[in-house]
Amino acid sequence: MEGAVRVQILSQAGISEVPSQYIQPPENRPTPITNTKTSLSYDNVPAIDLSHKEESVIAAIQEACQELGAFHVINHGVPAKLMDDLRRSCLSFFNDFPMEDKLKYACQPNSAASQGYGSRMLVSSENDSVLDWRDYFDHHTLPLSRRNPSFWPHFPPEYRELVADYSDEMKVLAQRLLGLISESLGLRASCIEDAVGEFYQNITASYYPPCPQPELTLGLQSHSDMGAITLLIQDDVGGLQVLKDGKWLTVHPLPNAILVLLADQTEIITNGKYRSSVHRAVTNASKARLSVVTFHDPAKAVRISPASDLLSESSPPRYAPVVYGDYVSSWYSKGPDGKRNLDALMLDT
Numbered sequence: 001m002e003g004a005v006r007v008q009i010l011s012q013a014g015i016s017e018v019p020s021q022y023i024q025p026p027e028n029r030p031t032p033i034t035n036t037k038t039s040l041s042y043d044n045v046p047a048i049d050l051s052h053k054e055e056s057v058i059a060a061i062q063e064a065c066q067e068l069g070a071f072h073v074i075n076h077g078v079p080a081k082l083m084d085d086l087r088r089s090c091l092s093f094f095n096d097f098p099m100e101d102k103l104k105y106a107c108q109p110n111s112a113a114s115q116g117y118g119s120r121m122l123v124s125s126e127n128d129s130v131l132d133w134r135d136y137f138d139h140h141t142l143p144l145s146r147r148n149p150s151f152w153p154h155f156p157p158e159y160r161e162l163v164a165d166y167s168d169e170m171k172v173l174a175q176r177l178l179g180l181i182s183e184s185l186g187l188r189a190s191c192i193e194d195a196v197g198e199f200y201q202n203i204t205a206s207y208y209p210p211c212p213q214p215e216l217t218l219g220l221q222s223h224s225d226m227g228a229i230t231l232l233i234q235d236d237v238g239g240l241q242v243l244k245d246g247k248w249l250t251v252h253p254l255p256n257a258i259l260v261l262l263a264d265q266t267e268i269i270t271n272g273k274y275r276s277s278v279h280r281a282v283t284n285a286s287k288a289r290l291s292v293v294t295f296h297d298p299a300k301a302v303r304i305s306p307a308s309d310l311l312s313e314s315s316p317p318r319y320a321p322v323v324y325g326d327y328v329s330s331w332y333s334k335g336p337d338g339k340r341n342l343d344a345l346m347l348d349t
């Protein structure tokens, strides 16, 4: 939580060793990423062209969701200029302005998931044993009653308008994707969206400064996202990895693509037919990396359970129902650690 140092300050101080709180235990340390795209992993995150025939799009989504829970979409209808402008403005906030000005937007100390400029995600000190090599800015963007751009940076000058425009675009795309994902399971198009209800959307810009010891640290530790569906754009530096059969695959940046990550509530609603993606971010020694992640979550009061259309005597519920707000509280008290929080809801079937 805040009061915390921003890793950008450590990075700029030119230290040659990271402070001990950032050192991962050996089993969590990343293996070095090579820049060659010859590794097996390169083709493992499929790119799905949303301008293709709906039938083939749905088939591709079904395969990607069964295999990985993560896929790129291209020809998605979000203007490339908006994505570029947003990435540039977010990077400019972190790179081009004095820390003193940025700290005027600091997250509230002692409160989980507060909007603003921060570095430490968890409040509880118990979970703070290893810190992420990441600074971020979190924006509450939807519903509109939560959107108050005066909490967002006013520098560079176009920042607030870009975040608002991007939020609206992401909502439309998330709705469309949840429709296609529902249909890929033989459900009516509105099934998952109806179960989620009105989107609570947050946009987080993450900034990973160069790290003197990338082999010992993580930009963001292994986790699955809590909500329904996450849409992620990154720059050309790379560092995102998704877990597949116990191995970390690097998601190589694809220009103008948007990465879709299934999140935990979609796993529950689909009764585990589709699993949420476990992912993490690694750092590197020479280049800062920026990503912008848009989360779509249920309201805290919504009760999530497996869709009744997917249940039968031979396919009983595999997850206990959960009130989303309780799920979030439990996540923040336990820490991410892969999928521990979701696994706690699994029933013996």
Ligand SMILES: O=C(O)CCC(=O)C(=O)O
Binding pocket: 204, 206, 220, 225, 232, 234, 239, 240, 279, 280, 281, 290, 291, 293
């Ligand atoms: O920066 C990234 O690529 C990953 C960010 C992420 O997974 C998150 O914010 O939940």
Ligand SMILES: [Fe+2]
Binding pocket: 223, 224, 225, 279
């Ligand atoms: Fe994530």
